[in-house]
Amino acid sequence: MVELKTPEQIASMRAAGLVVAEMHRRCSEAAVPGATTKELDEIAARVLADHGAKPNFLGYGGFPGNICTSVNEVVVHGIPTENRVLAAGDILSIDAGAIVDGWHADAAVTVFVGQGHPAEVTELSRVTEESLWAGIAAMRKGGRLVDISRAIEGYVRRQPRPAAGRYGIIEDYGGHGIGSQMHMDPHLLNYVDRRRGRGPKLVPGMCLAIEPMLSLGTSKTHVLSDDWTVKTNDGSWSAHWEHSVALTEAGPLVLTAPDGGRERLARLGVTAAPDPLA
Known part of the structure; x- marks a missing residue:
């Protein structure tokens, strides 16, 4: 069952999304050489408390x-600890979420720690982020879930290949429905699997967390003994970008983008829905 939201519920999710955007802003600013991932977690906790929001992670x-906090070859679900000290040249995925009035938002950004990142690493993050926006632009009334998967994969495959030969689109993890819970139906692949068919129709009230994850090598991953940390099998570095998006009668609203996605979607010829909190 796919949960459809009312405009009032989407407004609450937008409020949660703005808290997530602030968590990202504050944590990204603090992601400097010498900082620990535990310190970033403490900053996120303060942002949640300051806005009267609850954590969903x-x-x-x-x-x-x-x-x-997922560093370098860690794809997702990295646990923030006082022992993980960031160093210049690291890349860091910050995945954050918040609950407001019982409604969830969830998003991730990849940030560069310090200076001196190889061109293929900066390009990895760029391609991942741009594939996210391609997927968001494909979230249109009357379409199908697979249209989003096709847009993400299509963007990635059109890019010049990295030195490793091909971007690995992570297979074991993907996007998901979001709303009264953080993870809900439908599961959203970042590539097209014809065995799954076209998926549900995209209709107003549907909310999705769209989150491509790419590596500079394999698409395969494994989970460490802590039962959370997910690494690439070949140790290749990865990037992760995510937004929570609501489909409305007026088009997509990017709940976790400060401007609701207006500027980035306009580049792709898509008009973002009006912000209910503006």
Whole structure:
């Protein structure tokens, strides 16, 4: 069952999304050489408290952090700890979420720690982020879920190949429905699997967390003994970008983007829905 939201519920999700955007802003600014991922988690906790929001990561399945901090070859679900000290040249995925009035938002950004990142690493993040926006632009009334998957994969495959030969589109993890819970139906692949068919129709009230994850090598991953941390099998570095998006009668509203996605979608010829909190 796909949960459809009313305009009032989408407004609450937008409020949660703005909290997530602030978590990203504050944590990204603090992601400097010498900082620990635990310190970033503490910053995220303060942002949540300042806005009267609740964390949706902390305690989820026993997860011990307010955010996920995934460094270099860690794809997702990295646990913030005082022992993980960031160094110049690292790349860091900050995955954050918030709950407002019982409604969830979830998003991720990849940030560069310090200076001196190889061109193929900066390009990895760029391609991942641009594929996210291609997927968001494909979230149109009357379409199908597979249209989003096709847009993400299509963008990635059109890019010049990295030195490794091909971007790995992570297979074991993808996007998801979001609303009264953080993870809901439908599951959203970042590539087209013809065995799954076209998926549900995209209709107003549907909300999705769209989150491409790419590596500079394999598409295969494994989970470490902490039962959370997900790494690439070949140790290749990865990037992760995510937004929560609501489909409305007026088009997509990017709940976790400060401007609702207006500027980035306009580049792709798509008009973002009006912001209910503006």
